[in-house]
Amino acid sequence: MKFSFVVPVYKKSAATLKRCLKSLLTQSYKDTEVIVVFDGFDEELVNVVLDLGGNALVDPKAGPLKFLVEEHGGACKARNAGAAWALGDFISFWDADCFAEPNMCNAWVAYLTGDPTLDFVYSGYKWADRPDLAGYDSEPFDPWTLEKYNYIASMFPLRKEKVLQWDESLDGLQDWDFWRRVVKSGCKGEYMPTGGVAYPFSTELPTADSISGPKADVPARIAKVRSKHGDLDKDTLVLSNLHHVNAIEVAKILDADYFPGPSFDYWHTREYKTLVQVGFDGRQLASTYYFLTAKDAKKIIYWMGPDADALQMAPFKVVNELKEQLTTSGISHYCDDQTTKNQLANINIDSSIIRFPVRFNMFSAPLPEKFKVLAYCDETYKPLIESIKKSMPDVDIDMVQPGVQYKLADYSVNLQFTEDKRLITPTRNMLLAGRYVVSNIQEPYCGYVSIEQDIDDFKRDVIKKIRTLMTVKEPDIKAQAHYRHLTAPETFIAELMKVGEEVNV
């Protein structure tokens, strides 16, 4: 597997270029070539390349480092010129102000050979010379979110046959346009999470001469790409800072635009009729500034449990100020469950309950042949449930271990015993699949067992419920219908998008 690095160069310092090229030439993985494309001749920079042993591309003795000089015409023109000469199986369009970790290519190779159907891989990156700044982690591959904003830098290797022409008419967001077209043409990409692979390269912060430098007119650039791709103007914008995955789901259901968190402020290029904030982190008011100060928009906060929990522990002054802002700005408040509603009521925020919507009901199958019980317990309840497990050697009870995956479809019964009396996702999914629940949660069909009794009586109650369920052959159709109705996307949309006074569910 050969990688070609195509490096367009314009107005960079010699030191920067040298650091960049050295990092590509000293990769642990050797099957690479580097094609430097000068976007206009620069003697000092050409000498950097020559000093590193580079040859003109047309030289028959050209080694792994080659260069080409183009008439100045922009980075895209340079990239296209370089790509035409690339010999590799994959092309990486490398920025001259980035430098790679020595085993970057190894990680790429591992992923690309692991799944031969992949056309590209990508990851996050960190900021050069700025250990004080957090790195950028990027996010899992989803063509939908790519249409809303860019999260794939130009640096990532793409299968040569799938490489398209860079759009030379674009001043900026060239990579956003490039990757959107690549993905639309049917390419499959995979995200390399930062946990598994350390940030594979660093990028310098933009300078005055960079494409993304301070003179850049970002709103205009965004508008140009959106116009080119025929992006429709949406009436609704979904925002979030801590609940990224849930917020994307809400945005898809509402057919809205979505931006993740404060660093994407510059994507707010137009006004929206409705703003939906998914989760509200009271400790980061600055990041919700846009939401709080926007005028003439209908505003909705869908509170996530952990955010309401955090508010219970925030200092009085913070909560007071927050309460002011949230109750006087014409915001409608929603949440998933009674526990959160009660917490919000404690700080005089009146909210309505609407279950978080579920689009894909994971499974709907007959009960498994073999009776199995899956048990989710927190530290408080674990000893009790483990004691029950010891009492029932004839029944398969799996206590959930952290880090292990469980196939819900294999279980007839789900136990949930947690201090936090909210339905956790697996329990909710089991109900949506018509499976049975035994828990300390006082919600419909949750097989409630009270802990406010003698320990042995509690154990007997749970045992009795489990043993009765051993004789049941059919799924719980009523539970399934109840929860499917509550979590239906249509129910969610109708509630959030309605005009007029909200009604308590």
Add this chain to the structure above:
Amino acid sequence: MSKKVKASFIVPVYNGELFIAEAIDSCLRQTEKNFEVVVVNDGSTDSTSDILAWFTLHDKRVVVLPKAENKGRSAARNAGIKAAKGDILLMLDADDLAHPERLKATLKHFAKHKETDIVYGKYQLIDSLDNPGPVVDEAGQEWNWQRVLDTKLTYIGHSTMAFRRQVLTSVAYTEGEWSSLGIDDWKLQVDAHKAGFKFGAIPYVLSYYRYKSKPRDEKRVDELKKEALSGIPEGNTALEVVS
């Protein structure tokens, strides 16, 4: 040819679904290997039967007598003793646990002390979740008949007791009130002493006792014990004393 069973654990159980599995399991984990576990299901109406069925399917050393009508703990113990094949019989209540070294320590003591007919030892308290409590050292004290007469207490943990077979062919657990009041074990100890059998104390923790206070008619318990120790029924004017 099947090996002769050396020892039998006798476990009566009535509605013991919470702890019977652990109790049986504690017997199966003995370091000394030649034993059987005789479980007597005294007419349980909870899931005890399902649990016992599972054990017989998975371990040949567990012998479950056919489920009888509920006749009380003493009757169940006596039935278990009758069915047991071992020369040494060890008692265990259905919610207690045997220490893994219990059988070994018991057999060792019997082998060393040919004159001893009955052994018992210390026990440790545990709760409903198996959390360990204090060790009851008093339970490991040597048998003292005078103290029994003075206090009406034997201090013996029944779930630590073991007998040579001949003891239990002479003396049986008393059914009826003794059984329903839960003092049939005390009665057996007193009867065994009167019949001349010798007790030996093992100074180690042999079992774990899951203590749960249950209300009972203490007045009646006291009356029965007094009667047993004096040999004179309450209210009877006969002067014959049996020591």
